[in-house]
Amino acid sequence: MNTGAGGVVAAGHPLTAHAGAQALRGGGNAVDAAIAALLASFATEPLLTGLGAGGYMLVAGPGVEPTLLDFFAESPSRRDEGAAALRSVDVSFGSAVQNFHGGAASCAVYGMPAGVCAAAQRWARLPLTALAAEAELLARDGVELNAPQAYVAEILTGLLAETPECAAIWAPEGRVLREGERIVCPGLADAIALLAREGAEPFYRGHVAAAVTEWVWERGGFLTAADLAGYRAIERAPARVGYRGRELLTNPPPAAGGTLLAYSLGLLDRAPPPPTLEAIVDAMRAAQEARTDEFVAGLAAPGFLEEFMQAHLGSTTHISVLDGDGLACSVTSTNGEGSGVVVPGTGIHLNNMLGEQDLNPLGFHRHEPGVRLPSMMAPSVVLRDGAVELVLGSAGSNRIRSALLQVIVGVADRGLDAHAALDAPRVHFEDDVLYAEPGIDTAAIGVRTVHFSAPNLFFGGVQAVLSRDGRIEGAGDPRRGGAAEAA
16 A cells, blocks of 8 residues: 555556656646556556557546546447457456457457547646656566466467467467566557657557558458547546445446446445445345346436436446545556457557457447447546545456445445455355355355455456545555555
């Protein structure tokens, strides 16, 4: 855990957090720090995020209208029989196996370049060239794989060998890189420098966009030049729900995760604190059961959030920042697991969002063109008496809402500090199965339980910053090698 009056950055890698803290020390605000950390994460956590990814950023605090910036992946427009098949890969988390898909047919329209530039223009103090300098250096010089990132590479070996271009980066000697070895991405460094110098234009309407669409199209993917040219980052009003005298701000529709998180907290808020394990699991069960075909299909409809809450209540990587002035920035981004498609000359490893079952619950390639995919990502801020108390978000696919729910309960109901709230063992309920980390007695729950032998990245990767009693403290999730650094 790290504390500091000048602000704290919590992120999925120590070097990611360090880049953000440097921005705070250089006169930047929380958004500057989040952008610098986000760009650095392309080099430090390259299997989780990157220029071919998408995400969401929530900004709230003094003098700022709370805003959710949506730059998530979008469904492309190609619909013909020339498309390639999805490539299936099973990923094992030890006690659980999840199926993912890669290849050109898994690549959705990326939003990262648009999101970075929109955030910088809207809220940042420092020039983008300054915010990108550390990220470019890390990508060019290389980053030594720590144990969590090496583990991610190990379980994604099938996707990393998907194409010769991807294998050249991740398996230069015929095997996937291991802990202690360096991942060097000069093409990514050039792309970060291009983004900082020229903005998003080359990635959507210039030479990078042309290279991407041609490469993907020739391999049976769905991306077109029109898809990229028409992409825009979108500002939205956050979803809001009360909990224990606080207010949660989180990701609104058409994303799914924030709505389901808000619903779960609303259910728990009906009973006195603290909630029992059984109550938490019941809230998880209710959220899962609410995610029907009608729920997914209706997410994009105007007024959906209000109607849903009234009717029901009567990966990935994350960066959380709270600066010394009380401004919060919570940003979650993901490349999925990566498609294995690395476009030569661009530095871009494209996402596999069209191959993620959690994002395509109605079936693959069923979304209408131009629709934002219904992500579970939920960058969030908790307000207490109108001021920012907690900034958090998580990686972890369908486990994101479970991880965030338990951390918020830990802070609001049990009075835990950031470190203890993230370290506490977690559960996740899905498809009538309860998954549990060591240290939780599940005997009274009465459902089939899968016990993990140790804490695991399966249960998310929460990064959190907490303001309490006049001091700011942050913590990174040990399940994913998270770290926090004070300015």
